[in-house]
Amino acid sequence: MSGPDEATAERSLRTLTLSDKSWLYKGEGNANVVLAMPADGTVLRVMKDGGTAETLRLRTRYYDAIRRSFLDEYTDVPVLVSVHEEQLLEVDRRLRAQGCRPSDRLYKGLAFTVGLAAVCPDYTVLMQARAAITPVYCVEIKPKQGWLHVTDRRAQARCAFCAHQYLKLCRGEISVVSRYCPLDLFSGRRERVRRAVRRLLHTPQNNLKMFLDGVPLDGRDGGFARVASDAFGDEHRFAEFVAAVLLDDAAAGTDQEVHAAATEQDPATSLAGCDFEAIPMPRDCVLHKILTMQKMQTTGFAIVYSEYDRSPKSAAAQFGHVDRLVRVAAAGGQFVLDPLDGYLVAATAQDCSLFVTFSGTRMPSDTVQQQRGVVRFGTGWYAVQVKVSDLDPKPLSTVEKHRKRNADMLLACEQYLGR
Numbered sequence: 465m466s467g468p469d470e471a472t473a474e475r476s477l478r479t480l481t482l483s484d485k486s487w488l489y490k491g492e493g494n495a496n497v498v499l500a501m502p503a504d505g506t507v508l509r510v511m512k513d514g515g516t517a518e519t520l521r522l523r524t525r526y527y528d529a530i531r532r533s534f535l536d537e538y539t540d541v542p543v544l545v546s547v548h549e550e551q552l553l554e555v556d557r558r559l560r561a562q563g564c565r566p567s568d569r570l571y572k573g574l575a576f577t578v579g580l581a582a583v584c585p586d587y588t589v590l591m592q593a594r595a596a597i598t599p600v601y602c603v604e605i606k607p608k609q610g611w612l613h614v615t616d617r618r619a620q621a622r623c624a625f626c627a628h629q630y631l632k633l634c635r636g637e638i639s640v641v642s643r644y645c646p647l648d649l650f651s652g653r654r655e656r657v658r659r660a661v662r663r664l665l666h667t668p669q670n671n672l673k674m675f676l677d678g679v680p681l682d683g684r685d686g687g688f689a690r691v692a693s694d695a696f697g698d699e700h701r702f703a704e705f706v707a708a709v710l711l712d713d714a715a716a717g718t719d720q721e722v723h724a725a726a727t728e729q730d731p732a733t734s735l736a737g738c739d740f741e742a743i744p745m746p747r748d749c750v751l752h753k754i755l756t757m758q759k760m761q762t763t764g765f766a767i768v769y770s771e772y773d774r775s776p777k778s779a780a781a782q783f784g785h786v787d788r789l790v791r792v793a794a795a796g797g798q799f800v801l802d803p804l805d806g807y808l809v810a811a812t813a814q815d816c817s818l819f820v821t822f823s824g825t826r827m828p829s830d831t832v833q834q835q836r837g838v839v840r841f842g843t844g845w846y847a848v849q850v851k852v853s854d855l856d857p858k859p860l861s862t863v864e865k866h867r868k869r870n871a872d873m874l875l876a877c878e879q880y881l882g883r
């Protein structure tokens with residue numbers, strides 16, 4: 465619902481004139497195309513076909529509630545700007561002419577008639593750019609679902625991501641199964657987090673991207689292990705560094721740990737399925753915050769689906785959870801959502817991206833050393849930034865989509881694994 469305050473705010477929106485700026489294609493997903501505006505250190509997130517002004521207003525309210533309730537300084541609420549239709553039409557035309565968009569995404573164009581877009585900081589560069597004394601590397605991870613509700617575990621030995629790999633294989637969407645498992649990334653165990661990062665480097669699919677000084681690198685041919693070596697000497701050190709940052713682990717990077725990481729063997733994937741064991745993570749680390757949001761799902765899928773079955777499915781009901789979340793978030797404190805709302809909030813956290821951006825920096829003075837954002841690793845000092853993006857609300861219809869996807873995943877697992 466857009467109220468009078470929103471309408472007033474929208475009349476006073478800043479108008480962004482893209483023809484005055486130098487912009488570059490940064491990337492895209494299913495719902496948005498993202499342009500970098502390097503001179504401002506920001507990106508412009510433009511909706512694709514199907515997006516409406518109401519979608520963007522909803523997203524902004526939701527984003528704000530998610531930030532307050534779960535992610536704090538790990539994310540920034542995008543700022544709406546007005547962009548003239550002809551300018552977006554011109555961007556669409558130039559992107560197609562440049563041939564930079566992936567061919568399998570071209571069937572959707574920009575929603576140019578909406579005349580609105582969202583500006584956010586460019587997370588692939590350091591916001592405190594003066595700290596950088598070496599090139600700035602960024603690794604973007606789409607971690608996916610890091611746990612499974614205990615009642616859903618009975619149905620399968622694999623987590624949602626690993627089971628989904630077999631469905632993607634069946635459908636020809638991937639040619640090899642990734643050895644990455646989100647349960648490793650969210651396990652709280654440093655060696656499993658390192659392993660998850662290394663496996664992502666080798667089979668990135670759409671779960672890992674890398675950037676150098678804000679420019680996307682190409683990992684289609686052989687993954688990003690070579691880039692990781694360029695950034696950190698070797699991929700093991702790189703994985704140890706990223707794991708330490710994700711776990712907010714100040715004790716990492718000692719000679720002993722770096723040596724342990726460098727000599728560690730990658731065990732074969734277990735045929736028995738995923739490793740569901742996990743230990744608690746530090747409360748302030750980004751992985752703990754994302755997992756807390758994923759755990760807003762408080763029941764197994766069968767209960768979520770039966771609630772869905774009984775609920776109204778009108779257009780107005782699709783995003784009803786957004787304003788309900790906004791209300792509880794405004795009240796502050798801890799809260800539990802009903803099974804459907806909790807599931808939809810969790811679905812957002814299962815589809816977000818996290819960015820670890822870093823560069824070498826000078827040894828800080830004593831006072832600066834206390835600040836977050838500068839870490840010691842091995843013999844070097846690094847300026848580091850961790851951010852989370854793509855926190856859009858999911859419509860109620862996601863439940864039906866997931867019911868179908870889960871059933872197809874089980875069939876695909878049976879076909880490939882015989883169970």
Ligand SMILES: O=P(O)(O)O[C@@H]1[C@@H](OP(=O)(O)O)[C@H](OP(=O)(O)O)[C@H](O)[C@H](OP(=O)(O)O)[C@H]1OP(=O)(O)O
Pocket residue numbers: 493494495628670811815858862865869
């Ligand atoms: O269902 P999943 O797990 O495949 O996730 C979808 C993502 O696929 P992935 O498996 O990560 O390649 C999918 O990503 P891609 O388009 O494959 O890059 C979208 O993020 C989709 O969200 P939405 O429909 O645009 O809101 C995601 O759908 P939702 O589950 O978030 O609705």
Ligand SMILES: Nc1ncnc2c1ncn2[C@@H]1O[C@H](COP(=O)(O)OP(=O)(O)OP(=O)(O)O)[C@@H](O)[C@H]1O
Pocket residue numbers: 490491492493494495496497498507509584585586587588604673815817853854
């Ligand atoms: N704030 C940001 N800073 C830098 N790059 C960004 C930012 N936001 C998005 N990107 C880049 O643009 C890509 C697409 O953005 P985004 O994930 O928001 O699209 P989407 O259509 O919502 O994706 P999905 O298919 O997961 O729903 C990201 O993978 C990332 O590489």
